[in-house]
Amino acid sequence: MMLETEVFKFDPDVTGISCAGRFTLGTRLSETEALMNAMLADGVRKLVLDLTHVEFMDSAGLGVIMHAFGEIEQLGGQMRICGANEQAQRLFNITHTGTILPIDADLVTSVQKLQESGASAAAAAGQSS
Numbered sequence: 575m576m577l578e579t580e581v582f583k584f585d586p587d588v589t590g591i592s593c594a595g596r597f598t599l600g601t602r603l604s605e606t607e608a609l610m611n612a613m614l615a616d617g618v619r620k621l622v623l624d625l626t627h628v629e630f631m632d633s634a635g636l637g638v639i640m641h642a643f644g645e646i647e648q649l650g651g652q653m654r655i656c657g658a659n660e661q662a663q664r665l666f667n668i669t670h671t672g673t674i675l676p677i678d679a680d681l682v683t684s685v686q687k688l689q690e691s692g693a694s695a696a697a698a699a700g701q702s703s
Contacts (some may be wrong), residue, residue: 575629577602578610588620588688590681594627597635597662606637611645617650620692622684626657631665643675649693652676652691654684 575595584592591610597603613621625631628677639655646653656678658666664674678684 577606577627577628578678579606581609581613582623584622584685585689587624587692588685589618589623589687591624592624592627592681595629597628597631597638599632599634603638607641610638610642612644614645614649618636619646619649620688621646621651621653622688623653623655623679624657624684625655625662625679626681628662629659631658631662633665633669636665636669636671640671648659652688654678654686654688656681696701 577593577595577597578602578659579594580592582592584590591606591613591674594605597606610621621642623642645655654676657680658677662676663672664679666675676687678687
């Protein structure tokens with residue numbers, strides 16, 4: 575199955591990209607990477623990449639994820655991964671990227687963690703003023 579993506583807004587600050595199919599080298603992966611880059615350029619700073627329906631991921635797919643993760647961190651944002659299947663988890667483990675990437679079991683957990691990070695940052699800013 576070819577890679578398909580869908581973008582969701584969970585609240586004004588948290589955006590999600592749901593992927594389905596094969597997260598592998600090819601035109602669709604390049605389009606997904608361009609989509610992510612455009613979202614960052616448009617100001618998205620909290621991003622969830624939902625891999626729940628991804629059948630297979632190769633090193634090119636991992637490269638896109640790592641690039642997006644690095645970019646969003648440089649911009650002061652956060653990115654979380656959720657729903658990675660056993661094959662993707664194995665790829666994260668073999669490449670030791672699982673220790674770098676924040677990976678959650680499900681979408682709800684990723685969204686909650688990003689929302690909590692915003693709430694705690696707002697509370698800290700309120701205390702320091």
